[in-house]
Amino acid sequence: xxxxxxxRKDFTGTLSIGMIKILFYLLLTFLFLFLANIFIEGIGVISxxxxxxxxxxxxxxxxIGPAIFGTIAVTLMMILFAVPLGVFAAIYLNEYAKNNFFxxxxxxxxxxxxxxxxxxxxxxxxxxxxxxxxxxxxEIMETGLLLGxxxxxWASATLAILVLPIVIVSTLEALxxxxxxxxxxxxxLGATKWxxxxxxxxxxxxxxxxxxxxxxxxxxxxxxxxxxxxxAAFFLPNLPVADLCIGDYCIPMINPAEQFMYLAYHIxxxxxxxxxxxxxxxxxxxxxxxxxxxxxxxxxxxxxFRYRFRKNIGRI
Amino acid sequence: xxxxxxxxxxxxxxxxxxxxxxxTTKVKESIISAFFxxxxxxxxxFIVLIFIFLFKEGLQAIQxxxxxDFIYFDRVQADGSVTTVFEWxxxxxxxxxxxxxxxxxxxxxxxxxxxxSTILGVxxxxxxxxxxxxxxxxxxxxxxxxxxGIPTVVLGFFMLVVAASFFNDLLxxxxxxxxxxxxxxxxxxxxxxxxxLTEDAIRSIxxxxxxxxxxLGATKWxxxxxxxxxxxxxxxxxxxxxxxxRAVGETMIVLMAAGNAANIxxxxxxxxxxxxxxxxxxxxxxxxxxxxxxxxxxxGIVLFTIxxxxxxxxxxxxxxxxxxxxx
Amino acid sequence: xxxxxxxxxxxxxxxxxxxxxFGCKKKSDKVEQTVLTIKGSDTIVNLSQRWAExxxxxxxxxxxxxxxxxxxxxIAALLNGTTQLANSSRELKSSELEKAASLGINPHVYEVxxxxxxxxxxxxxxxxxxTLKQLSDIFGGKLTNWKQLGGADLEITLYGRENSSGTYEFxxxxxxxxxxxxxxxxxxxSTQVLQGTAALGEAVARDTKGIGYGGVGYFAxxxxxxxxxxxxxxxxxxxxxxxxxxxxxxxxxxxxxxxxRYLYCFTNGEATGKLKNFVxxxxxxxxxxxxxxxxxxxxxxx
Numbered sequence: 009x010x011x012x013x014x015x016r017k018d019f020t021g022t023l024s025i026g027m028i029k030i031l032f033y034l035l036l037t038f039l040f041l042f043l044a045n046i047f048i049e050g051i052g053v054i055s056x057x058x059x060x061x062x063x064x065x066x067x068x069x070x071x072i073g074p075a076i077f078g079t080i081a082v083t084l085m086m087i088l089f090a091v092p093l094g095v096f097a098a099i100y101l102n103e104y105a106k107n108n109f110f111x112x113x114x115x116x117x118x119x120x121x122x123x124x125x126x127x128x129x130x131x132x133x134x135x136x137x138x139x140x141x142x143x144x145x146x147e148i149m150e151t152g153l154l155l156g157x158x159x160x161x162w163a164s165a166t167l168a169i170l171v172l173p174i175v176i177v178s179t180l181e182a183l184x185x186x187x188x189x190x191x192x193x194x195x196x197l198g199a200t201k202w203x204x205x206x207x208x209x210x211x212x213x214x215x216x217x218x219x220x221x222x223x224x225x226x227x228x229x230x231x232x233x234x235x236x237x238x239x240a241a242f243f244l245p246n247l248p249v250a251d252l253c254i255g256d257y258c259i260p261m262i263n264p265a266e267q268f269m270y271l272a273y274h275i276x277x278x279x280x281x282x283x284x285x286x287x288x289x290x291x292x293x294x295x296x297x298x299x300x301x302x303x304x305x306x307x308x309x310x311x312x313f314r315y316r317f318r319k320n321i322g323r324i
Numbered sequence: 325x326x327x328x329x330x331x332x333x334x335x336x337x338x339x340x341x342x343x344x345x346x347x348t349t350k351v352k353e354s355i356i357s358a359f360f361x362x363x364x365x366x367x368x369x370f371i372v373l374i375f376i377f378l379f380k381e382g383l384q385a386i387q388x389x390x391x392x393d394f395i396y397f398d399r400v401q402a403d404g405s406v407t408t409v410f411e412w413x414x415x416x417x418x419x420x421x422x423x424x425x426x427x428x429x430x431x432x433x434x435x436x437x438x439x440x441s442t443i444l445g446v447x448x449x450x451x452x453x454x455x456x457x458x459x460x461x462x463x464x465x466x467x468x469x470x471x472x473g474i475p476t477v478v479l480g481f482f483m484l485v486v487a488a489s490f491f492n493d494l495l496x497x498x499x500x501x502x503x504x505x506x507x508x509x510x511x512x513x514x515x516x517x518x519x520x521l522t523e524d525a526i527r528s529i530x531x532x533x534x535x536x537x538x539x540l541g542a543t544k545w546x547x548x549x550x551x552x553x554x555x556x557x558x559x560x561x562x563x564x565x566x567x568x569x570r571a572v573g574e575t576m577i578v579l580m581a582a583g584n585a586a587n588i589x590x591x592x593x594x595x596x597x598x599x600x601x602x603x604x605x606x607x608x609x610x611x612x613x614x615x616x617x618x619x620x621x622x623x624g625i626v627l628f629t630i631x632x633x634x635x636x637x638x639x640x641x642x643x644x645x646x647x648x649x650x651x
Numbered sequence: 652x653x654x655x656x657x658x659x660x661x662x663x664x665x666x667x668x669x670x671x672x673f674g675c676k677k678k679s680d681k682v683e684q685t686v687l688t689i690k691g692s693d694t695i696v697n698l699s700q701r702w703a704e705x706x707x708x709x710x711x712x713x714x715x716x717x718x719x720x721x722x723x724x725x726i727a728a729l730l731n732g733t734t735q736l737a738n739s740s741r742e743l744k745s746s747e748l749e750k751a752a753s754l755g756i757n758p759h760v761y762e763v764x765x766x767x768x769x770x771x772x773x774x775x776x777x778x779x780x781x782t783l784k785q786l787s788d789i790f791g792g793k794l795t796n797w798k799q800l801g802g803a804d805l806e807i808t809l810y811g812r813e814n815s816s817g818t819y820e821f822x823x824x825x826x827x828x829x830x831x832x833x834x835x836x837x838x839x840x841s842t843q844v845l846q847g848t849a850a851l852g853e854a855v856a857r858d859t860k861g862i863g864y865g866g867v868g869y870f871a872x873x874x875x876x877x878x879x880x881x882x883x884x885x886x887x888x889x890x891x892x893x894x895x896x897x898x899x900x901x902x903x904x905x906x907x908x909x910x911x912r913y914l915y916c917f918t919n920g921e922a923t924g925k926l927k928n929f930v931x932x933x934x935x936x937x938x939x940x941x942x943x944x945x946x947x948x949x950x951x952x953x
Contacts, residue, residue, distance in 0.1 A: 021545030031447040100364030107327040117368040123635035125573025131624040135377040157733045202356045230475025233575035272477045279481045281847035283697045307473045311466045415814040417835045584844035609815030611727035
């Protein structure tokens with residue numbers, strides 16, 4: 009009797025587990041097909057010219073160089089804003105904060121910030137950075153309409169707030185993983201709190217911070233909605249650089265008050281508004297492949313770092 | 325570090341050596357900790373700022389337009405009769421600002437996406453935590469995380485260019501770009517969220533429960549379905565809520581693939597317009613200070629409020645789950 | 652740990668160097684450049700970019716930035732002060748004129764080209780010509796099935812532009828028109844919104860039930876959409892804006908083809924300096940040659 013019921017129950021069980029396996033592999037198959045389609049259609053377009061040249065002839069020829077440049081420029085500036093802020097915030101939360109209401113509120117805010125829709129960030133960037141801060145700065149510095157309009161600076165700042173939770177969470181994880189014995193030893197030698205953090209905890213947490221930075225770059229490069237009206241442009245004849253001239257020597261520097269081309273935005277515009285969707289289709293695929301290749305490269309690097317870093321936690 | 329340990333270390337760091345630490349160092353240390361406190365508070369500051377500036381622009385909409393106009397509008401028809409219409413048409417000569425088609429559009433894309441993603445995501449979570457061999461798991465979990473990082477504009481592009489035509493030939497829908505295609509795209513974004521949170525939730529269930537279940541003679545599936553899933557229920561439901569919140573707030577996929585017609589319909593194969601797509605599409609063309617401009621910020625308020633509460637609920641559930649699992 | 656430190660320094664170095672590499676390409680032209688910003692109509696954006704390309708070749712001291720977004724976007728930008736030239740495929744609305752007056756802006760209007768609005772359907776659709784009234788009923792939502800027009804028994808799918816588009820506004824004013832009480836007829840709510848005429852063409856080309864509208868420049872040479880012949884009313888002859896794949900200038904200049912319009916450039920006050928040079932170029936014979944090459948209608952020579 010027992011054998012009979014066991015076999016019957018086993019049947020449902022095996023069926024259900026089989027269903028789960030099928031669903032999972034279906035999911036993976038679809039994801040691979042999706043990537044394969046992009047790779048196959050896009051790889052033919054990729055060449056050195058594609059990466060470095062500007063678009064020509066109404067986007068039907070040429071490359072995506074300025075868009076890549078704009079993406080790098082914006083993400084670099086975004087990292088300059090987000091990483092120090094995020095690391096310091098994480099240090100506060102992990103090392104200094106006591107468990108009171110205010111600090112729980114801060115932790116809730118970090119989680120909430122992670123869940124804000126990206127378009128709301130765009131509205132915030134417009135309403136706060138451009139219309140409020142930008143106009144105030146223009147008034148104070150009397151430069152006319154310089155910063156009170158869509159600009160690289162505001163796009164980077166808005167994206168920095170968007171990726172802040174990523175940096176904070178990664179850094180928290182890294183700080184948490186530093187063994188107490190390290191801090192113990194440091195205090196035992198007479199170091200103050202800040203010295204301990206600076207010389208003992210932070211160096212140990214570096215890999216985690218790096219992981220957070222890489223993940224933040226990847227996220228920032230892929231976001232389109234926030235920058236739609238914060239400075240991303242369809243076609244600009246020049247890169248957003250200005251020459252900083254000292255005497256006879258001119259160094260090209262990124263001009264934060266200019267508009268920029270952005271890879272993710274470029275894909276969006278090509279796909280929905282290009283002048284000749286049939287002719288630009290290969291370029292659309294090429295740009296998509298570049299963006300997704302960049303994202304994957306960054307994410308894989310971050311994941312590998314984190315993997316090695318988590319493995320090292322066991323040892324002292 | 326637990327709270328108790330932290331308190332201990334704070335005391336140790338402060339008390340024992342405070343007499344031996346010079347005044348300048350003490351002042352330096354307090355400045356530094358104040359600096360960190362300011363940085364720490366920034367996340368809170370930003371949330372508050374978002375609130376303030378959204379509401380600053382958006383509440384002016386209520387002043388200029390009136391709260392009821394955001395729901396319905398009494399339209400005088402050609403023959404003189406008055407009908408109540410629910411339409412979003414801010415650029416008409418008789419501007420109509422009803423949010424009804426937009427909210428319905430958001431729901432028509434987000435709810436099917438969440439349902440589909442729950443099935444796929446929970447299955448994936450179960451698979452990863454219970455069924456996959458450890459070696460596979462090391463490889464698959466980062467893979468799922470990798471897919472969570474796909475830029476949404478790429479997904480929107482794929483849906484627009486490939487999936488729309490494919491499903492158009494297969495299913496012959498009423499509109500080629502519709503809520504169904506958008507929901508599919510959204511699922512790809514949400515599945516990794518639900519999968520990894522489910523996997524975390526199931527993995528954090530103490531092993532004693534599993535052993536007890538097997539010890540009583542249950543099969544693997546019985547253990548999963550009757551012991552583990554109920555135990556992980558709060559984690560799984562938090563992940564579903566977060567996933568739904570993400571679907572509601574997603575912009576690019578619906579902007580590119582949902583067709584953008586402000587229909588009021590329950591037919592998933594018709595085009596719809598979501599709140600997010602409306603803001604994205606129309607913000608660039610409004611002049612600052614017009615009614616249309618304020619109404620877009622008002623949509624932003626509605627959107628922000630919805631996702632804020634969803635996130636809050638999910639966080640409360642996760643916190644409760646964490647407290648419960650300290651056996 | 653050293654590996655990670657070195658790798659991060661390496662990555663930052665690569666990024667910084669790549670920035671200089673891109674940036675250095677500009678070093679060749681050290682000429683002081685004036686930047687002209689142009690924003691607005693998607694109908695004109697390709698034409699405008701082409702003008703900019705041709706002009707910049709002979710005038711390296713000027714750098715012209717062209718972006719689209721719709722006529723409404725361009726005009727809003729002109730009023731916000733964030734652009735110098737606004738492309739528009741429609742006239743200024745009275746609300747925009749009021750806003751301009753309140754801001755002390757005096758918009759100057761330049762007619763730069765002509766455009767014929769073309770109505771397109773899928774090539775498989777056997778409907779050939781329509782009257783203006785029928786178009787108004789179709790896009791207003793009164794007629795919903797092709798069989799009411801002599802076609803197959805299929806529901807009509809409407810494709811339109813976003814509401815910042817001048818084409819959208821022009822079509823609404825001149826085709827949808829006003830109803831018996833003088834109220835402006837609106838597009839049916841089921842109209843699918845497409846950003847840009849090219850996307851609209853793509854959509855109609857793939858939808859046997861579809862109908863859409865857009866500037867003739869986008870459709871004259873396409874063979875995957877069918878251009879509808881237009882009749883002013885029941886008794887008028889059916890006229891197409893395109894004959895044998897070429898745009899029918901005469902029909903548009905004479906007004907026989909009823910839905911044609913001027914394309915405009917707006918500036919804040921009359922254009923001066925480098926901006927004026929560019930506008931003069933647009934209106935010159937060379938500029939009008941560009942108009943022809945882009946399948947728009949040049950200004951009539953008289």
